[in-house]
Amino acid sequence: MKNFLIPTTLKEDTIGAVKLAIYQAKETDCEIILMMLSEIPDTYSTSNFLRTMRVSLTNTQEEVLEICRHIVGNTGNCKIKIHNQYGISSPIFKRIINTFSVKLIILPHSYKQETKRIHDHLVQLAGNQRCPILHLGTEPSKDDFNKALYIENAQQNIHVKDVQQFISENFSFEIVSQTKNFDDNIEEFAPHLNEVISKNHIDLLVQTRKAEKIKFKKTKNETINDLFGLPVLSLYEELV
Template sequence: MKNILIPTTLQHDTLFAVKTALKQANSNCNITIMYVCDVADAESASLFLRSARPSKTDLQAKILEACHSEANNYPHCTLELHNRYGISAPLLKNLLQHLNTDFIIVPASYRQERDSIHHYCLNLLANSKISMLHLTEAGEELEFNKALYLEHSSAQLDIPQLQELVGNSFNLRIVSHASLTGNYPEQLEQQLSDAITKNNIDLLIETRKAEKIRMKKRKEAYVNETLGLPVLSIFEEV
């Protein structure tokens, strides 16, 4: 049984994330769509309760309905919406434990959200030890067969160890490897693109460690935004 969490603001690619979750689970799964809202400022408890109801546009409601319809095609999978008012490290940790989450799928639109609460939530999720799949904006069906490992200078896992970890969730092989120093080096973009084309690579893999969380927005681009491929992020124990 897989328990998958999808943080989202119910944008167009939420359905793509749900389809990816259903396909990758390949059996029984529980999918939770997490919709995070800011805590409303209110002078009284009654005013807070009235303003704390999460408002959704007609388009968001249609997207949510489409997600449920897609999940209904898989009788052994369930899909639920979890409304979250405010977010903190202890709250998120308890939620992940309560849901027994073992995989996180992040739609591209969620990384592009401008509100600081979503950047903060994404950073909290990155500090968890759960594997995360960062999707691109493309909406086609995904077949993960061959992967390129982007090794950062601080990484301690070797390729055989990483292959073993990845094999627990995906039936794929790491067929190429690139060593990166510091931030993503733009001068390697063409070389990496050539390696992706030559080896028919459809997934990037990187490792991450826990970092100090800041509320400010990120400035650097994710590697999959440059290379146009989904990224599987594996937490690396220190």
């Protein structure tokens, strides 16, 4: 069973994330967990605590949720689960991944644009988990990917063959090109990367990552995901 965790605030791109999860399941049994995260209510009153914890959705959110349920309901192999989470920490996040046997975290682009600190905290915590993460792009996501560009981390001695082997065992696309990481000066090398992407018909970027210290910033740095609009598959280095 290949289960998927989708942190969401039920923006429209959640629908694309659900469709992608269904496709990636490849007709095997799967559970798609939509996780909605909220702050723990700051109150000492039990009754007020329970009232505050009630999830209230807007009409638009209800519509998105109903569409997701309808799409999953029309499959014979997938189920959908709504998980309301109050507060998040690294041990809690790890327990969620283990409890639901999550094989892939799918992060809609809209979720990473959320301004509440707790959502930013979850995105950073996700990066420190061993589970692969698929960061969706700014454009409507495809259900399938064919050709990937591997962006090599020069500080880590990981061969592209090792990355491709892991991908072959878990996904259905291949790395057709690779380049070094230009994080320190990405804007200067953007034309070069655009040329590689266009020439090779790249529809997915692949990177490796390692655990990092959690930092809260007032402004968010532009990432490769933002700059090129393509989805990015992030693999924890120790898995590869």
